Amino acid sequence: MQTSGFQRARSAEHKQQRRDEMLDAARKLATDRGVRAVTMTDIATEVGVHKSAVLRYFETREAVFLELATEGWREWIAACVPAVHASGADPAKVARAIADTLVERPLFCDLLAHAPMNLERGVSVEAVREFKLATFGHIDRFVEAVTTVLPSLTDADAHELVSAVNAFASTLWQITHPTDAVAELYRTDPQIGHAVGEFGPNLRQQTETFILGLLARRG
Amino acid sequence: MQTSGFQRARSAEHKQQRRDEMLDAARKLATDRGVRAVTMTDIATEVGVHKSAVLRYFETREAVFLELATEGWREWIAACVPAVHASGADPAKVARAIADTLVERPLFCDLLAHAPMNLERGVSVEAVREFKLATFGHIDRFVEAVTTVLPSLTDADAHELVSAVNAFASTLWQITHPTDAVAELYRTDPQIGHAVGEFGPNLRQQTETFILGLLARRG
Numbered sequence: 001m002q003t004s005g006f007q008r009a010r011s012a013e014h015k016q017q018r019r020d021e022m023l024d025a026a027r028k029l030a031t032d033r034g035v036r037a038v039t040m041t042d043i044a045t046e047v048g049v050h051k052s053a054v055l056r057y058f059e060t061r062e063a064v065f066l067e068l069a070t071e072g073w074r075e076w077i078a079a080c081v082p083a084v085h086a087s088g089a090d091p092a093k094v095a096r097a098i099a100d101t102l103v104e105r106p107l108f109c110d111l112l113a114h115a116p117m118n119l120e121r122g123v124s125v126e127a128v129r130e131f132k133l134a135t136f137g138h139i140d141r142f143v144e145a146v147t148t149v150l151p152s153l154t155d156a157d158a159h160e161l162v163s164a165v166n167a168f169a170s171t172l173w174q175i176t177h178p179t180d181a182v183a184e185l186y187r188t189d190p191q192i193g194h195a196v197g198e199f200g201p202n203l204r205q206q207t208e209t210f211i212l213g214l215l216a217r218r219g
Numbered sequence: 220m221q222t223s224g225f226q227r228a229r230s231a232e233h234k235q236q237r238r239d240e241m242l243d244a245a246r247k248l249a250t251d252r253g254v255r256a257v258t259m260t261d262i263a264t265e266v267g268v269h270k271s272a273v274l275r276y277f278e279t280r281e282a283v284f285l286e287l288a289t290e291g292w293r294e295w296i297a298a299c300v301p302a303v304h305a306s307g308a309d310p311a312k313v314a315r316a317i318a319d320t321l322v323e324r325p326l327f328c329d330l331l332a333h334a335p336m337n338l339e340r341g342v343s344v345e346a347v348r349e350f351k352l353a354t355f356g357h358i359d360r361f362v363e364a365v366t367t368v369l370p371s372l373t374d375a376d377a378h379e380l381v382s383a384v385n386a387f388a389s390t391l392w393q394i395t396h397p398t399d400a401v402a403e404l405y406r407t408d409p410q411i412g413h414a415v416g417e418f419g420p421n422l423r424q425q426t427e428t429f430i431l432g433l434l435a436r437r438g
Contacts, residue, residue, distance in 0.1 A: 210432055
């Protein structure tokens with residue numbers, strides 16, 4: 001439990017500091033136990049304030065996590081774009097650049113599945129609009145990087161790729177990060193554990209297959 | 220509201236009938252308003268019984284929907300496998316067979332995203348095990364059909380395909396079926412609506428790209 005040493009933030013500076021503490025707490029708790037399990041009360045307890053204090057900064061828990069999803073897109077693209085540029089024209093290396101920068105961001109991968117199913121349903125339409133527009137700006141940078149290293153691909157192809165990668169990362173992350181009891185089942189029942197596979201290798205493989213398909217279409 | 224004309228089911232036949240009514244009610248409510256929004260109380264109200272009566276048949280709402288997911292896999296594979304066989308060796312036609320049989324099953328597409336994130340977390344480990352094993356049996360039939368019409372693909376390729384199709388269908392379905400308020404945003408803001416796209420066309424396109432990638436890898 002961390003507090004900034006004052007009970008109620010009054011100055012703009014203290015308010016920003018308090019808000020950042022709440023986001024830090026949400027980030028830490030969601031990384032530890034998964035986005036799904038974190039409530040506003042958990043965030044308040046972690047910061048050392050009452051739930052009503054958190055509600056002064058964020059209308060819902062979904063608003064907290066949609067902000068972390070926006071941050072996640074910004075940080076992933078900032079890491080992915082130079083990695084794609086460095087990969088050159090080798091589809092396997094491009095796939096590895098995309099996948100490895102996602103594997104390094106487990107909270108973002110968890111948030112990707114929650115965004116359309118849960119987060120966008122628990123905030124105002126204006127907040128959804130801001131999230132979408134911010135994401136589109138990041139995706140434009142991804143599209144520019146991919147079409148630079150793989151010049152036979154069109155902008156539409158690169159948009160299709162980022163949509164597919166989003167689907168792979170969000171779905172594989174949920175499947176490969178079950179409850180402790182189900183994880184134990186995977187470990188003890190080889191038939192099931194083998195079929196489920198591992199997050200990173202599967203993400204790299206599916207991403208590479210998709211890039212090969214886009215390239216094959218362009219001949 | 221439908222009832223089977225008796226207040227508490229006592230014979231095995233009546234119990235089966237009551238259970239089927241509860242599954243019918245869950246199917247209807249989830250098709251109308253989305254899996255996410257349906258509670259045990261909603262199911263009880265639709266059947267015309269108290270919530271405690273539903274709890275005699277299903278431990279949680281997740282158990283109800285995991286049963287519908289199991290049924291969804293069985294019915295999708297039963298439709299998809301003959302459609303794949305009829306498509307011949309044309310990758311575009313195979314993709315269309317897979318995607319169109321999913322588009323015809325919106326509740327199954329909704330359930331696909333809920334299964335690992337929510338449903339498997341709200342039931343016993345034994346229920347998860349049964350769901351996985353039933354699903355694997357259906358997937359084996361998919362693998363056999365795909366490798367028959369596209370003989371250059373291996374069993375591992377066809378497993379990779381069904382995993383990718385699961386990711387595409389579950390992610391695209393959630394993104395293209397938002398709340399009414401966000402759907403209105405898509406309609407009125409062309410920049411956002413255009414980027415989100417439509418479920419069926421995107422699913423067909425991503426599935427075809429993935430098949431082309433698998434073929435290119437073996438080519």
